[in-house]
Structures are given as structure tokens and as C-alpha cells.
Amino acid sequence: MADRNSLQPAVQAGGLTARGNAGLDALLARLPHRFARPELLDEALTHRSAEKSRQGRPLTNERLEFLGDRVLGLAIAEWLMERFPQEDEGAMSRRLAGLVRRDSLVVVAESLGLGEAVWFGPTADGGRGRANLLADACEALIGAVYLDGGMAAAAAFIRQAWEPLVSRAVEPPKDARTALQELVQSMGKPLPVYETIRVAGPDHAPRFLMRVSLAGEPPAEGEGATKQAASEAAASALLRRLGGAT
Numbered sequence: 001m002a003d004r005n006s007l008q009p010a011v012q013a014g015g016l017t018a019r020g021n022a023g024l025d026a027l028l029a030r031l032p033h034r035f036a037r038p039e040l041l042d043e044a045l046t047h048r049s050a051e052k053s054r055q056g057r058p059l060t061n062e063r064l065e066f067l068g069d070r071v072l073g074l075a076i077a078e079w080l081m082e083r084f085p086q087e088d089e090g091a092m093s094r095r096l097a098g099l100v101r102r103d104s105l106v107v108v109a110e111s112l113g114l115g116e117a118v119w120f121g122p123t124a125d126g127g128r129g130r131a132n133l134l135a136d137a138c139e140a141l142i143g144a145v146y147l148d149g150g151m152a153a154a155a156a157f158i159r160q161a162w163e164p165l166v167s168r169a170v171e172p173p174k175d176a177r178t179a180l181q182e183l184v185q186s187m188g189k190p191l192p193v194y195e196t197i198r199v200a201g202p203d204h205a206p207r208f209l210m211r212v213s214l215a216g217e218p219p220a221e222g223e224g225a226t227k228q229a230a231s232e233a234a235a236s237a238l239l240r241r242l243g244g245a246t
Contacts, residue, residue: 214238
């Protein structure tokens with residue numbers, strides 16, 4: 001992750017892009033888009049743990065994350081319509097869910113080296129929290145590209161970054177909750193139970209933490225922008241532990 005202290009002078013001098021650093025330069029080299037408004041990139045790369053102010057409002061990537069999540073879903077949905085013209089709505093919905101889930105965002109963020117370019121403050125989480133931060137930053141970056149270059153620029157970026165994930169899935173995946181239920185039934189166990197553990201974040205971009213419990217197994221948790229997404233993440237985590245599909 002980018003060092004907070006080394007980036008502080010750049011922020012004061014007009015933004016993270018006011019001077020280069022190795023992580024930022026590497027990210028820019030991988031992006032197919034060149035920013036006409038670099039302040040949008042600055043905002044996308046500023047996590048709330050490194051919050052600063054601009055024009056009287058906090059400058060963090062949360063608003064861009066909210067926008068990028070919607071842009072990603074639309075861009076992927078349109079792409080799937082083109083790429084899989086023979087598939088029905090159910091199959092494409094499962095593909096979409098797999099491509100926009102947190103694990104996929106983390107894979108893309110790591111392929112871009114995003115963690116080395118984002119400005120995180122000293123309170124940023126490590127471990128599992130780091131994956132969430134990377135996924136959020138990836139959505140914020142999409143939002144910034146969209147505002148700077150429009151839907152065409154955002155879609156071009158998404159198609160380039162997500163191509164390996166789209167090409168990997170020959171068959172439409174099962175959603176994690178369905179796959180977990182089928183696995184549990186084959187084991188002769190009672191059905192898994194889902195519960196909401198926490199709802200956090202601002203009203204315009206809430207974060208849900210869900211827990212799935214299964215008899216004889218430690219529970220698993222997952223986070224997402226909706227209860228459904230968080231439940232999917234929890235089911236996926238439990239599936240990985242049980243050795244099932246993710």
C-alpha cells in the first residue's frame with residue numbers, strides 16, 4: 001500500500017497525482033484511460049482512513065465507490081448480452097453475480113497493483129479488511145473513469161480488466177447460496193442459516209455483514225453492499241472451507 005507519510009506532501013501540493021510514486025505510475029501504465037481531470041483519480045485513490053477536505057466536504061472514495069458499483073453492473077450486463085447471446089436471463093444473472101462480487105473485484109485490483117497506489121491512513125484494516133479496501137478502491141476507480149470519460153471509457157476499462165475472469169468461466173456458475181445448499185443436502189445436514197451481523201457505512205452506500213451457520217461447522221461471514229451480496233460472500237467463504245465450488 002502507498003505510504004501515507006510519503007504521499008502527504010503531494011496531497012498538500014494539489015493531489016496524489018501532483019507527483020509520481022512507483023505504485024501510482026504502475027497503475028497509470030496499466031489503465032487504458034488517461035485522465036483529463038486528475039482530481040477524480042485523486043479522489044478514487046483516497047480511502048476514508050486518509051480523509052481530507054475539499055470545498056467543505058470530506059474527500060474520500062466512498063461516493064465514487066457507490067457510482068462505480070452501478071457502472072460496473074451495467075457494463076458487465078451489457079457485455080454478457082453480447083458475449084453469450086444464447087444464454088437466458090438466469091444464466092447471465094449468475095455470471096453477473098460472480099463477476100461483480102468482492103472476490104472478483106479483489107482479483108482485478110491486485111492485477112492493477114491498486115493496493116500500492118491507494119492512499120490509506122493509519123487506521124486502515126489489514127487481513128480480510130485489506131481485501132475489502134481493495135475492492136472498494138476498484139469500484140471507486142471505475143466511478144472516476146466514468147465521470148472523466150463517460151460510459152465508453154468505463155466499459156473499455158472494465159472489459160480489459162475483467163477479460164480473464166469472463167474467459168475463465170466456460171459454463172455459467174451457480175450462485176454460492178445454491179451451491180452451498182446443494183452441498184449441504186448431499187452431506188445430509190440441515191440447511192444453512194443466514195443472519196445479519198452488522199449494517200455500517202453511510203446511508204447512500206451501506207455495508208452489510210452477514211453470517212452463515214451450519215451444524216457442526218464454524219460459521220462464516222461475508223460483507224457486501226446488499227444483504228444478498230453479503231450472504232453470497234458468506235456462502236462462498238463457507239464453500240471454500242468445505243472444499244466446494246466458489
